[in-house]
Amino acid sequence: MxxxxxxxxVLVGCSILCAxxxxxxxxxxxxxxxxxxxxxxxxxxxxxxxxxxxxxxxENDYTARAAAWKVVIVGGMARSAVAIEEACDKGTSxxxxxxxxxxxxxxxxxx
Numbered sequence: 001m002x003x004x005x006x007x008x009x010v011l012v013g014c015s016i017l018c019a020x021x022x023x024x025x026x027x028x029x030x031x032x033x034x035x036x037x038x039x040x041x042x043x044x045x046x047x048x049x050x051x052x053x054x055x056x057x058x059e060n061d062y063t064a065r066a067a068a069w070k071v072v073i074v075g076g077m078a079r080s081a082v083a084i085e086e087a088c089d090k091g092t093s094x095x096x097x098x099x100x101x102x103x104x105x106x107x108x109x110x111x
Contacts, residue, residue: 029060036066045073 032054039048052073055066 028058029055029062029066033062033066036069040073045077049073049077 032051036048036051036055039045039051049070052066052070055062056070
């Protein structure tokens with residue numbers, strides 16, 4: 001059986017270790033990265049891109065991941081824009097010719 005002073009020393013050592021690890025600074029870019037994750041989960045891709053740009057403004061622990069994620073998000077948004085445009089083009093064939101002007105103007109503004 002170990003003496004009581006050894007138990008006390010181990011307890012104090014563990015307490016100091018826990019206190020020091022709890023005070024570690026948050027990595028730079030962490031708050032933006034967590035916000036990127038929240039916006040992505042809420043399916044708000046425009047704000048996701050805004051926060052990814054905030055992460056990419058400085059060199060930090062999340063820069064490489066943010067760059068790759070930005071490529072994926074922008075690619076998905078471009079793909080959905082093409083799908084919307086194709087659907088709108090199919091819709092113009094169903095609009096009567098005498099009433100197609102306002103519809104086509106709306107599509108042109110979207111592009």
